Amino acid sequence: MKKLIVTFAAILIFASSVKAQSLENLFKKYADDERFEFVSVGSGLMNIASALGGVDKEAKNMMSKMKSIKILTLEENLNSHLANSFIKELDNIIANGEFETIVESREKNERTYIYKRVDAKDNADMLIVTKEPRETNVIWLKGKMSKQEMQKIMQEDD
């Protein structure tokens, strides 16, 4: 019985680490790529949250719960091979990573998607994907937030 519990726990831990790794791996893979620009902010995230203009209270509240932000920018035509394969990889990670779509907006040629994910250990991820004709941005916010907290913020936003 003990063995069974240990094996089950090991599988759970492995599965959760694989989930987190895939997004981590995508950022690692393209961060050093010369065609991409990569920005990482940890300690200064609070400054950004307070400095953001035109952002509602709820979004700022959510931002304050986040501990780090990583941004990947690809300045290339959306139809290019690189942009296509990058978006494909990202879509796969979103589909397999149990992300939930919060916002999907389309404005002329610009598309923005916001996804959220909270695991059993309250590790919260927020993913903002912006697709423009000549630029793709992936913004990954990481922090600690329970599902209830996330839900509350979402309801306040409604």
Added chain:
Amino acid sequence: MERINEILKKYFEGTSSLSEEKELKTYFNGQNIAEEHEVYKAVFQNFVSEKSEQTPQITPIKAIEKPKRTFKRNIFLTISGIAATLLLMITTARSQTLSEDYVISNGKRINNSEMAQKLAEEKLSKSFSIINQSMEPMDNLGKIEKKLEKVNKVSNIKDNNKNKTLK
């Protein structure tokens, strides 16, 4: 005796030959030293003692035997090597995590906290502004709905009043 005097003269003039110097050495090393030569005895006996002195043996560095490496010593060296490497890795990793604010542009890492924050702020603002723009019609729709509700309320009140007066 005269011979000795002659050689001594040559010796002090620096013109004596090696064989003559040998002669002096054997003379002063012997027992029959004339009284007038007693003064020089010490000088020439020194030569004898010098001869008996041996130059110290210089052992080449290569010849020095290295202490044999024991198994324990080998293990100690390996472990301390690994420990040093781990320490270096931890220190490097720690310093990397400490500087979390950075930018990688054209494959080059720029450790500039201010620059990283500014870029992140710009990109976030841009994304949020796109969302806000697309949400604008929805907001307007909400406002219209609220206004319509008020109009409906007023018309309902009017209807109610009409009904009351008719009754």
